[in-house]
Amino acid sequence: MKxxxxxxxxxxxxEQYSSFxxxxxxxxxxxxxxxxxxxxxxxxxxxDDLFYFINEFFSQLKSGEVLAxxxxxxxxxxxxxxxxGLMWILGITMIGLPxxxxxxxxxxxxxxxTIGFFVQQMGWKGFLLSFVSVLPxxxxxxxVFIVVAVISVSFALQLIKKLFVKSIYQPIAPMLVKYCMFxxxxxxxxxxxxxxxxxxxxxxxxxxxxx
Numbered sequence: 001m002k003x004x005x006x007x008x009x010x011x012x013x014x015e016q017y018s019s020f021x022x023x024x025x026x027x028x029x030x031x032x033x034x035x036x037x038x039x040x041x042x043x044x045x046x047x048d049d050l051f052y053f054i055n056e057f058f059s060q061l062k063s064g065e066v067l068a069x070x071x072x073x074x075x076x077x078x079x080x081x082x083x084x085g086l087m088w089i090l091g092i093t094m095i096g097l098p099x100x101x102x103x104x105x106x107x108x109x110x111x112x113x114t115i116g117f118f119v120q121q122m123g124w125k126g127f128l129l130s131f132v133s134v135l136p137x138x139x140x141x142x143x144v145f146i147v148v149a150v151i152s153v154s155f156a157l158q159l160i161k162k163l164f165v166k167s168i169y170q171p172i173a174p175m176l177v178k179y180c181m182f183x184x185x186x187x188x189x190x191x192x193x194x195x196x197x198x199x200x201x202x203x204x205x206x207x208x209x210x211x
Contacts, residue, residue, distance in 0.1 A: 020150045024104060028146060031108020036116030038109070051121050061202060062209050073198030080141055080190045083107070084148050088183045091152030094159050104149045111138060125208075132204040140193035144186050151182050 087103055090096025114134055118126035
């Protein structure tokens, strides 16, 4: 019964906000494309310096000198939780709508830049390396970011309607409780992504670099 209720809730939610999800997904993809294009705007010196630091990190990774999995887990969870928390707060403020969209675009840009740089500097091995280093945890993180962005934007729009359209009556407390529940679920999923990033991604990267 609970599983059916959850399934219906998710289905109804996606149907209700389908246009929001399409828009936010396209926005993130645009960020990925823009990030990949930015790689070409770097000077040769900048590319060489960045590639040097990346090679140093790869050397440390192969020798096991990088951060412990627990530290990576905590850093990833802290960083992404703050990022999502900022979106959540901006949704409450109402005036933060453009910044929510900008944050989502920047997330896509970072992913696109990382993949684009690896591919440009290392070819097919760079593509495979970006695949194992970026994709595993970001499959979850991207999903969370899109959902949180959609919910934050929709919540802000509901507050604006409530403020300016007097004929609409909807208690603020149930809306806020539901909004907080979504945020709590997002943190749990980010915890799963951080676990993948800390305990599985370094192993995949180390295995690929050893080939």
